[in-house]
Amino acid sequence: MEHLIGQLKALAEPTRLRVATLLALGELTVSELVQVLGQSQPRVSRHLKLLTDAGLVERQPEGAFVFYRLVSAGPGQRIANVIGDLTPPDDPVLKRDLDRLATVKAARAAAAESYFQRANEDWNRIRALHLSEDEVEAAMRDAAGSGPFQLMIDVGVGTGRILEVFADRVTESVGIDVNHAMLNVARLNLERAGLTGASVRKADVSALPFDDGVADLVTVHQVLHYLDDPAVAIAECARVLKPGGVLLIADFAPHQLEFLKTDHAHRKLGFSDEEMTEWVENSGLEMRRRSALHPEEPENRLTVKIWSARRTPVRASQPPVSARDLTA
Structure with a gap:
């Protein structure tokens, strides 16, 4: 009282x-x-x-x-x-x-759109190398399952699009990113979409600002190839999942397009099923599903891979690996 x-x-x-x-x-x-x-x-x-x-x-x-x-x-x-x-x-x-x-938000929107227009040229070049985003998003929804999900965390939120994709299956969603300008783009898009249950915040995937075992769904869409150590990111995503929670990763299969490193800051040229499964299982999750979306013209094009894993009950004799363990 x-x-x-x-x-x-x-x-x-x-x-x-x-x-x-x-x-x-x-x-x-x-x-x-x-x-x-x-x-x-x-x-x-x-x-x-x-x-x-x-x-x-x-x-x-x-x-x-x-x-x-x-x-x-x-x-x-x-x-x-x-x-x-x-x-x-x-x-x-x-x-x-x-x-x-309204005036303040208009100024914020103008700044966000200016940044987005500059960044969008690079994104469009990469999008042209693989299947349409509609196909990728549909495959992600299928791999995640119907839910419903109480809390969703989207790692590397970008424009906020993945939060919109899962909005009908999620009660509350939080997108994280390290780029302040990109967060403002996401804020603008989520506000325009009327997603009152979605928010964004600045954070790094290697140290997510959430307690252990709080999320029902964690999505990582086209983020891991920018990281020096994807295994640490996967372990941190696993840490915040509830028992039965789903980790959904969308990224590229192994490729030889070196210009993505030199021109677009990609640190990794795709991931194999074997290494992704190893990282997932070392983090205490069970790999449940793997799928590949192949381009119609495979030469000099990117195959998008989607991996779905689930948090399994923790056995006392074998606790899950944490991000801190992997960096020790």
Whole structure:
């Protein structure tokens, strides 16, 4: 009861209620809230701290940036879920806030789209080397199974497309990436798609910001070939899976297109079934399914491989290998 009273007290101040209402519409930084509210940075930061201390707001560091959002779990979740519905839509102050928010989000979208246009040229060159994305996505959905999945983690979220692909089977999804500009592209796309249960955050696959055994589905789409040590990434993905959880990997079969290393920063020229199975099993998972999507003209083209593995019950005598064990 005392905790609930504290949360209600935190909201019983006009500016903090405005902040909570804005965050109900998506993640925002301090500087973006300053632009919307027309208040100083120290004052806005103070309001955010009080809302965070009350368990209504959480902060997500992203390099030099920090994004704030309403909590998605814990004692404050139920109140956070209804804040947007309780505030009067015809309030003149809130209407002004929403107009300013639209301007702020338009500027963010313009920056994201500018980055995406620059990066998209490289992606289109690579896409032309293999089957269409529609075929790859359909095969991924088939390999994952029908679910439903409570929590999905997408490693290397990119544009956010894989979160959209599985949205109808997932209650909550989180995409992680190390690229701040790419995260903003994903935010924009998820917002446009109306995926309120999806969010993104900055993190590295070698140290996922999640507890052990929390995810029902982990997807790794065209990420491993950029990594120096894919085995460590697979072990970390395995760590966060629940018993029965699914790890879904889409990447390339072994190939000889050396220009992908020199021109596109690929560290690995594809993966064999044997090495992928070894990494998966060393991480305490069971390889359940392997499939290959061959291009119509195989010469100088890429075959996309899809591997599906599942977390099996852990035996006391043989605990799963962790990412830390592999790097020791």
